[in-house]
Amino acid sequence: MALPGLESLLMYLIVPEDQTVYASSDDEGEAREDQNGWTGKEFLEEILHRLTGKKYDEVHGLVIAAADHAIVDVYRELFQAVIDEYDKDFVESGISDPVLENVLILLKSYGTTKDKLAILLECSNGVNSWKAFMMLGCFVEEIIPEMKDLNEHFIRDIREVYVPSWVERFEKNVVLNHPDNQINREYFSNLEADYLNENYSPALPDASSDLFLAAVFMFLRIFTLSMSKNYELLDELFDKVLSCTHIQSHYMEAFIMKLDEIYKFSNRQLPLNTLILVNSLKSKFYSLPQVFSPEYYLKLALGPLCYSLHISTSNMFNIGYVVLVLRNCLVSIENESIGRNQWTFFLEFLANFLICCEESTLCRVRVVCMDTFKLFLLKFEPVAQVLVIRKLFDMIRKDEIQLKFEAQLLAWIIDLFRSKLNYEVFRRELGFFWGDMVSIRYSYLSDGLQYYLSVFIFAQELALRRMNPELILNIYKHFLQPLQVS
Numbered sequence: 001m002a003l004p005g006l007e008s009l010l011m012y013l014i015v016p017e018d019q020t021v022y023a024s025s026d027d028e029g030e031a032r033e034d035q036n037g038w039t040g041k042e043f044l045e046e047i048l049h050r051l052t053g054k055k056y057d058e059v060h061g062l063v064i065a066a067a068d069h070a071i072v073d074v075y076r077e078l079f080q081a082v083i084d085e086y087d088k089d090f091v092e093s094g095i096s097d098p099v100l101e102n103v104l105i106l107l108k109s110y111g112t113t114k115d116k117l118a119i120l121l122e123c124s125n126g127v128n129s130w131k132a133f134m135m136l137g138c139f140v141e142e143i144i145p146e147m148k149d150l151n152e153h154f155i156r157d158i159r160e161v162y163v164p165s166w167v168e169r170f171e172k173n174v175v176l177n178h179p180d181n182q183i184n185r186e187y188f189s190n191l192e193a194d195y196l197n198e199n200y201s202p203a204l205p206d207a208s209s210d211l212f213l214a215a216v217f218m219f220l221r222i223f224t225l226s227m228s229k230n231y232e233l234l235d236e237l238f239d240k241v242l243s244c245t246h247i248q249s250h251y252m253e254a255f256i257m258k259l260d261e262i263y264k265f266s267n268r269q270l271p272l273n274t275l276i277l278v279n280s281l282k283s284k285f286y287s288l289p290q291v292f293s294p295e296y297y298l299k300l301a302l303g304p305l306c307y308s309l310h311i312s313t314s315n316m317f318n319i320g321y322v323v324l325v326l327r328n329c330l331v332s333i334e335n336e337s338i339g340r341n342q343w344t345f346f347l348e349f350l351a352n353f354l355i356c357c358e359e360s361t362l363c364r365v366r367v368v369c370m371d372t373f374k375l376f377l378l379k380f381e382p383v384a385q386v387l388v389i390r391k392l393f394d395m396i397r398k399d400e401i402q403l404k405f406e407a408q409l410l411a412w413i414i415d416l417f418r419s420k421l422n423y424e425v426f427r428r429e430l431g432f433f434w435g436d437m438v439s440i441r442y443s444y445l446s447d448g449l450q451y452y453l454s455v456f457i458f459a460q461e462l463a464l465r466r467m468n469p470e471l472i473l474n475i476y477k478h479f480l481q482p483l484q485v486s
Contacts, residue, residue, distance in 0.1 A: 040073030047078060051085045056099040063106050071110050076119050079107050083123045087132035096131050108139050113146045121162060130211045133169065137218050144225040159228045166219045167233055170241040173212065176361045177316035178246075184316065184363035187246070191320050194249045195281045196328070213251055216242070220258050229266060234259060238273055243308060244315045253283040274308040274318075277301055277325045294332035301329055302349050309352040314361045322353075323365065323372050330372070336381045343384040347391060350376065351401050354392060357412070358405045374416065382423045389417050390429070393436055407447065410440065411454035418458050421467070430462070431471055438479045456480075 038046065043066060050058045059082070063071070071078060086100040108116060117140070124136045140162070147155055178184050193200045216237070223234070242255065256279045260270050270276060292300065305322050312318045338346075353376075356362060356369040377385055393413050395401045403409050417433060420426045437455055442448030459475050462468065 038070065040070050043070045044074040044077055044081070048081055051081060056097055056103070060099050060103050060106075063103055068110070071107070075107075075111055075115065076122075079104075079119045080123060082107065083127065083132060083136065086135070087127040087129050090129045090131045096135075101135065104135060104139075108142075113143055116143055117147075117158075124162070124165070130173070130215050134211070134215050134218055137166075137215075137222060141218065141222055141225065144222065155226075159226050159230065163219075163223055163226055163228050163230070164233055166215075166222070167236055167241065170216070170219075170237065174241060174244045174315070176314055177363055181363070187316065187363070188320055188323070188365050188368050191246075191324060195278060195324060198282070209246065212245070213247065216255065217258070220255075220262065224262060224265075231263070231266070231268065234262065235271060238271070238275060239307070239311050243273075243275055243321060244312060244318045246317050246320075249279075249282050252279050256283070272300075273304045274321050274325060277304060278321050281324070281328060294329065295338065298329040298333060299345070301325055302346070306349045306352060309349070309356070313352070313355045314359050316362045316365050319356050319359075319362055319369065320365050322356075323368055326353075327372055327375070330375050330379060333379045335378045338380045338384060340381055340384040340387065343380060343387050346376075347388065350388060351392060351395060354401060354409065355403065358403055358409050370412070377416070382420075382425045385420065385423075386425055386429050389413060390433060390436065393433075397436065397440060407442065407449065407451040411450040414451075414454040414458055418454075418461060421461070421465070427467060430468055434471065434475060434479075438475075 043062070047059055047062060050056075050062070082100060082103050086097065086104065089100065090096050110116075111119075120136050120140050120143070124133060124140075127133050127136065144158075147158070178187065219237075238259075247255065252275065256270070256276065263270050305326060308318055308322050350373070353369065353373060357366065357373055359366055359369075362369065377388060380388060392401070393410065396403060396406060396410060396413075414437065417426065437458075440448075440451065442451070445452065459472070459480060462475075463472050
């Protein structure tokens with residue numbers, strides 16, 4: 001199925017301006033033959049037969065021996081058949097066939113610029129593998145400099161239809177995490193080592209990710225050659241593709257440098273986003289000034305990080321970058337140094353970040369998120385910690401924060417509050433916090449099992465520590481005893 005807007009572009013390309021067709025001799029009532037005595041149609045049938053039998057060497061030999069007109073007469077069908085076989089063969093085996101690559105290279109030498117672009121664009125829309133798509137992209141990259149001979153309307157369509165189709169394809173290939181559970185378990189520790197350890201030597205990426213990153217570099221070259229000014233497309237590449245993909249630090253620096261070059265061409269600056277912050281952890285290129293105070297640096301980073309959470313809280317790679325930057329900001333800030341008058345500034349981020357603490361698709365990164373949340377909370381003075389915990393609890397209770405596992409997260413917050421009872425301000429808030437807790441009821445005990453378990457443990461600890469006996473009696477009469485009866 002053609003991409004939106006591509007149909008008119010293909011019609012312009014496919015139908016020659018003089019309205020003739022490829023096999024022009026058919027209009028004269030006779031079919032031209034090549035040196036083997038085949039017409040163009042018969043030549044195509046021979047090629048298809050050998051492609052079906054995987055006899056690629058014979059296909060290569062036939063193309064070399066064929067007369068030019070035999071190929072031109074069936075050029076579109078012939079190129080389509082070979083690229084389809086190349087695509088299917090790669091999908092099945094994971095290896096590109098060099099003979100078929102040579103056949104494609106031979107075929108691209110035929111036809112006018114307009115003819116070649118027509119078939120390249122049509123085939124690009126239909127192939128499945130990155131290898132085939134990039135093979136076609138390589139041909140387009142070679143042809144773009146010849147586009148000066150075509151009209152401006154056509155060139156504009158290349159920028160507005162073909163170039164955006166790359167980003168659409170990138171987005172469709174984004175995955176939430178690695179298919180290998182062991183790699184997922186080790187992902188964040190390897191990410192930290194790569195970006196924070198100068199002496200870290202990462203293992204070579206697997207072939208599929210290497211191919212994907214090579215495709216991104218090719219897209220950036222095509223974007224530049226097409227003279228596109230669609231910088232929203234590059235923002236989308238940053239936010240929805242690169243941020244949601246595992247990129248090793250040396251590749252990241254190369255991407256940032258290339259994108260910086262593209263932006264500077266139009267007198268623009270790179271947008272400050274999460275990947276810029278990630279890159280600055282190790283790279284000397286486009287690193288942020290170190291004169292900022294740790295707290296100011298955290299506030300500076302919060303906007304990009306919050307936007308990354310808006311993009312996806314379920315993509316392990318995206319959240320890995322967020323946590324990497326956030327932890328790097330927090331370690332430089334003294335505990336209990338952020339005052340009570342600033343907690344509202346950080347509330348929106350913490351509310352969004354809390355969702356990451358329950359996402360199963362984040363694998364081991366979810367646990368790192370929970371530890372990072374607690375680390376963040378420690379940076380507030382105790383009064384602010386109470387305010388943050390109670391506000392988030394209230395937002396969950398009122399469905400202002402939508403959670404998949406509400407009971408489990410509420411239980412975790414209750415445990416968090418309980419762990420801070422050594423602070424006088426937390427003990428003073430016990431009555432109010434219990435008022436928040438007792439307002440929550442689940443229709444079935446099984447639905448809120450984790451929540452009720454944390455409530456019981458909380459009540460038990462208050463009793464053992466003999467904190468506020470009057471409150472404990474009220475808890476028993478108005479909360480625990482009704483549960484036993486029901």
